[in-house]
Amino acid sequence: MIERLSPESRPLGKSGILVSPIAWGMWRLRGDDVAGARALIEAALDSGITLFDTADIYGFDGTGGFGDAEAALGRVLGEAPELRARMVVATKGGIIPGVPYDSSPAYLERALDASLRRLGVEQVDLWQVHRPDLLAHPQELAATLEKMIASGKTRAIGVSNFTPAQVAALESFLTVPLASTQPEFSPLHTDPLWDGTLDLAMTRDHAVLAWSPLGGGRLGQDGPVAALLAGKGAQYGVSAAAATYAWLMAHPARVIPIVGSQRVERIREARDAFKIEWTRAEWYAVLQASMGKKLP
Numbered sequence: 001m002i003e004r005l006s007p008e009s010r011p012l013g014k015s016g017i018l019v020s021p022i023a024w025g026m027w028r029l030r031g032d033d034v035a036g037a038r039a040l041i042e043a044a045l046d047s048g049i050t051l052f053d054t055a056d057i058y059g060f061d062g063t064g065g066f067g068d069a070e071a072a073l074g075r076v077l078g079e080a081p082e083l084r085a086r087m088v089v090a091t092k093g094g095i096i097p098g099v100p101y102d103s104s105p106a107y108l109e110r111a112l113d114a115s116l117r118r119l120g121v122e123q124v125d126l127w128q129v130h131r132p133d134l135l136a137h138p139q140e141l142a143a144t145l146e147k148m149i150a151s152g153k154t155r156a157i158g159v160s161n162f163t164p165a166q167v168a169a170l171e172s173f174l175t176v177p178l179a180s181t182q183p184e185f186s187p188l189h190t191d192p193l194w195d196g197t198l199d200l201a202m203t204r205d206h207a208v209l210a211w212s213p214l215g216g217g218r219l220g221q222d223g224p225v226a227a228l229l230a231g232k233g234a235q236y237g238v239s240a241a242a243a244t245y246a247w248l249m250a251h252p253a254r255v256i257p258i259v260g261s262q263r264v265e266r267i268r269e270a271r272d273a274f275k276i277e278w279t280r281a282e283w284y285a286v287l288q289a290s291m292g293k294k295l296p
Contacts (some may be wrong), residue, residue, distance in 0.1 A: 013179035103133035
C-alpha cells in the first residue's frame, strides 16, 4: 500500500503557513449572489478545506469581467468577515487579455493592489505569478516578489504554469523561499511527473497546487482511465472524483488538488479522498492507462 492519506494540515512550502491537503478553486465564482457564494465557501470550510485559490483574471469571461471572482469573494468577506480567519487566501496576477502577460514591476505591483481592493483585505496569504512573462528577467521578477512580501501585502509568493527551468532561474535571484508551484496535473495530464516539476518541488520544498485535477471534466467521460478511477471509487463507496484526488495526493510531492466545482455536494465529497488507499499496482495501472502503453 502507498502511505495512507491524512486530512491533517501541512506546511505551504517553507512559508510557515499551514494549509489543508485539498484546496477549493474559485475560477468559476462570479456575480453578486453573495448568499450562494458564501454557501460554497462554508461548504469547503466545513469539509476541512482552508486553502482558497483565486486570480484576478478569473471571471473575465463572465458578465462582471476582469476581477469578478475576487470581487465575489470580497463581497462574502464583507458580509462575513469572521470567515477570513479560517481561510488561507491565494490569488494570482500577471495575465492581461490581449497582451497576454506582463510581469513588469509596475504592473504586478498595481495588480496586487487591485486584488487587495477587490478582496477587501490588506493582505493575502499567497500571491502567485499566474503565467511566465518571457519578456521579464527573473532577477527583476524576484525583486518585485520580495518587495511584495516586504510591504506586508502578501505572506508568501509562488508561481503558476512555470517550467522547472523557469522556477530555478527565478529562485537563483530570490532571497526568500518560493512557497508554491501550480501546474496543470491530472490522470489525463501527467506532464509534471515527467518534466521535472514534481522532482524540483520535492527538492526545493515547494507546495504543489494542482489545477484541473479532474481533467477539465474529461474524467467524467468513458475511457480506460475513467473506468479505473470509477472502479476504485466504487470499491470504497465514493465518487470517481474523490478517487482521482486521492490518486494525485498519493504522489510523494504531497500534491494539493484544487477542487473546481461550484456545487456544494461536489465540494463536500472531496473529503472522501481520505477514505481511499491505493496500491502501487493500482496507481501505476491508472498511469499506464493514461499513457496508452506499459511502462518498461
